[in-house]
Amino acid sequence: MAMTWIWCGMVVISLVFGLLTGNLNAVANAALEGAGSAVQLGLSMAGVLCLWSGVMEVMNVCGLSAILANIFRPLLRWLLPEACQDQETLAAVSANVSANLLGLGNAATPLGIQAARRMARSCHGVASDELCLLVVLNTASIQLLPATIGSVRTATGSAAPFDILPAVWLSSVLSVTAGLAAAKVLSLLERRRP
16 A cells, blocks of 8 residues: 555656656656556566476476475474474475575465465464564575576666676575574564563
8 A cells, every 4th residue: 555655656746847847748758668668678577487487397397396495404494393394384485495596586486475374374373483484584585596687687688697696696695694693583582571
């Protein structure tokens, strides 16, 4: 609801300033040009996202995603011991982390929702520490291959869309480390509170 008000406010302010400055035609032209660019960007991204979602599906069929998920299971069992007692929840969390690792946020989201729903069954309406940790892992995921960012850079004309990989790796490792540390510290503080 808040975003609706923000967007409406931006449109109204643009129209008012365009009218007051005599640039209403320029505002209208910019709006039409922006809409056309948004459609073009959306179509470009859709193609790349379909490609990587297809790659993820091929990985599922041939068993590579299961192998990747098995690699993460010891770490996930250490981070989420209660949730990982259920094999279906562990499989969903592992698949979510694997999809995020490949930069497939759109493919990872349904897996994260599935894992969160399974974990929320025992929460009784209040998010557990492990459920919060899952949200942190999903939000600040480590990405080896940022497919979505690569598709945006390709669509906007970048000659080398993946030349940002070292920066992405460093920033994603730092964000996950900071997120996990913050979640653990807040969990400890909450437990010590009377």
